Amino acid sequence: MAMALYEPGLGYYVNGLLKFGQAGDFVTAPEQGSLFSIALAGQIDQLAAALDAPYTIMEPGAGSGALARDLLNALERTPQRYLILEPSAALRQIQRETLADLPADLARRVEWLAAPPEQPFSGVIVANEVADALPVSLFEVTAQGLRERCVQVGNTRLEWALERPQPRLQRAFEQLEKDLGYGLPEGYVSEICLDLPGWLQTVSQPLAQGALLLFDYGYPRSEYYLPERAGGTLVCHYRHRAHFDPFVWPGLTDLSAFVDFSALAAGGVGCGLEVAGFTTQADFLLAMGTHEAVEREKDERERLRLAGELKRLILPGEMGEKFKLLALTRNPSCPLSGLEEANQLNRL
Ligand SMILES: C[S@@+](CC[C@H](N)C(=O)[O-])C[C@H]1O[C@@H](n2cnc3c(N)ncnc32)[C@H](O)[C@@H]1O
Secondary structure: OHHHHHOOOOOOOOOOOOOEOOOOOEOOHHHHOOHHHHHHHHHHHHHHHHOOOOOEEEEEOOOOOHHHHHHHHHOOOOOOEEEEEOOOHHHHHHHHHHHOOOOHHHHOOEEEEOOOOOOOEEEEEEEEOOHHHOOOEEEEEEOOEEEEEEEEEOOOOEEEEEEOOOHHHHHHHHHHHHHHOOOOOOOOEEEEOOOHHHHHHHHHOOEEEEEEEEEEEEEOHHHHOOOOOOOOOOEEEEOOEEEOOOOOOEOOEEEEOOEEHHHHHHHHHHOOOEEEEEEEHHHHHHHOOHHHHHHHOOOHHHHHHHHHHHHHHHOOOOOOOOEEEEEEEOOOOOOOHHHHOOOOHHHO
């Protein structure tokens, strides 16, 4: 999965082909329009007011750069720096083009980094749909015990090969069954993102004071590994169609898996962060008053367009329920009004 997504020159995220928006393979919340970014800007403004000035925003995995552009345009409290942590050179180029129209005073605040800064900062780290793009390890419960689904070269295409699991996967699986309180049945196939804690450690390291706001699609652990979800959540996207065969056009097809939000929260605790809030994307947007902003729009055509965008972001059958927000903080007094109304920490 790491090679299919990130192999230099060939991987999905590094090959320079269009991924985002209507002409690409999938549409993320910031690509739907600016409502998501405006709501997030409201939340960041509130946080920034409570932080020591000047503050920094860091965005790992900025995609097309749409969120960075719309946030910078919408924020009332402009950050001193907007750091983009993007491993893909091709995407960094697209981000530069997206941000080219920013007013000079905003544009000069944006910096691209290969790794998080060593100097600690006070601020907000925002990642939308990044954890779902981290490579996962697939496992299968067999009569002989746990097996790892590896990939081998077949006669005409790549194919699965069942192997004894690598020790990290074995340990993570044992912890998973312990947390669930039951054993997963024979034939059960799913995945675990072994890189999640390390990724979180890396990105949260410089945060001396402030919050990490992690948006993604996924479930708490107890809902993720339900016995009936026996085929796992690995999904491929190609031109707005979802399919489940990762060996079709590797490098041209997006691969992602649902995020285990309990694992993400536990990873946060392991980094010394406080798990401050967990809610759905819909509840976050409603708590930030996004629907009222749509109603206030005077131009009727624009209001209808915004209402359509809001529906895609909040309806349960669209992005509203499947997408969640986990807030991790390094300062207990961080105000988070977008998470207070429908905080679902008890689900994690
Ligand atoms: C599904 S896209 C989401 C893009 C954007 N955040 C959005 O919402 O439209 C995943 C992004 O994460 C980036 N990415 C993947 N692995 C990463 C890592 N380890 N650190 C930072 N970014 C990463 C990809 O290059 C890509 O920009």
